[in-house]
Amino acid sequence: SYELTQPPSVSVSPGQTASITCSGDKLGDKYACWYQQKPGQSPVMVIYEDTKRPPGIPERFSGSNSGSTATLTISGTQTMDEADYYCQAWDSSTALYVFGTGTKVSVL
């Protein structure tokens, strides 16, 4: 089965840049999406089609996807960005959506 692997945690100081990676076999050949989930809340999509931001998502969120790694970058991280982040892709060979293992971002 297809798997997407993320680091369990990332720590960043306020105002600095946080990078969250998502690794999967030939992930660059698929589209990646990213979701933010705060405690007790439903997930919110922050990136789709590798690089696009939905309406209302701040410009400090950006994405890239190449080779076997997709990356979510949060520039000028704010305390409100502290959350769990999940990548997601569709594996056409198995006809399954796959979520990444999740990354907890701490803003210290």
Add this chain to the structure above:
Amino acid sequence: EVQLVETGGGLIQPGGSLELSCAASGFTVINNYMNWVRQAPGKGLEWVSLTYAGGTTYYADSVKGRFTISRDNSKNTLYLQMKRLRDEDTAVYYCARATMVPQNGRGFDVWGQGTTVTVSS
């Protein structure tokens, strides 16, 4: 306002059945790609099932043969019929909308608030 509201969760014994509902407003389920996603306590997100136009359905291996996704277009509602429930099915179940075929990478742009299913004796 575009919204999804899940209902139907509860406490159920192992081996039992339960049906979840997801009422949509502000858009029609028939014209979108509707999904169920679950999250076990303290764990990550797990995609469960997808349905779209024509009755096409897909299931995660962990639920295939036990869960059935369906829609009632007249009620604009998505359902998840769950049978032969196991302890490991305990989770918050979310419904979520995608607006294009999965390969197009649009992702899930609208999520419900979730409904909790607890499988325990």
